[in-house]
Amino acid sequence: MSGNRxxxxxxxxxxxxxxxxxxxxxxxxxxxANHGVIPRVVATHIRGSDQHMVSGVPKQCVIDPHGSLKAAA
Structure with a gap:
């Protein structure tokens, strides 16, 4: 695969x-911007909140704005 993905x-x-x-x-x-810069990204990672968006979160849990998982009372 070549190009931007x-x-x-x-x-x-x-x-x-x-x-x-x-x-x-x-x-x-x-x-x-004729002299703009686009950096080359060589590595990234997936945060836990990104995984929850795809796979879902356990029932009775909420994700706070900072992305940590907390059990609902």
């Missing part, structure tokens, strides 16, 4: 690796 959330329990367009640098006003 990303993992896309398709629906409950389903993700896919898809080709996506390369970003185009623009300045805050929306004009093309």
């Amino acid at each position: 990303g993992v896309v959330y398709v629906g409950p329990g389903k993700v896919e690796v898809r080709g996506i367009a390369f970003p185009e640098p623009v300045d805050p006003s929306g004009r093309k």
Whole structure:
């Protein structure tokens, strides 16, 4: 596989690796940034909250805004 790829959330329990367009640098006003920089990402990770979005969370649990899992009282 070559080009730009990303993992896309398709629906409950389903993700896919898809080709996506390369970003185009623009300045805050929306004009093309001729000297913009797009860094090359060589590694990423998946957070626990990302996994919960796909696989679901156990009943009686809530995810707080910081992504940690807490048991409901």
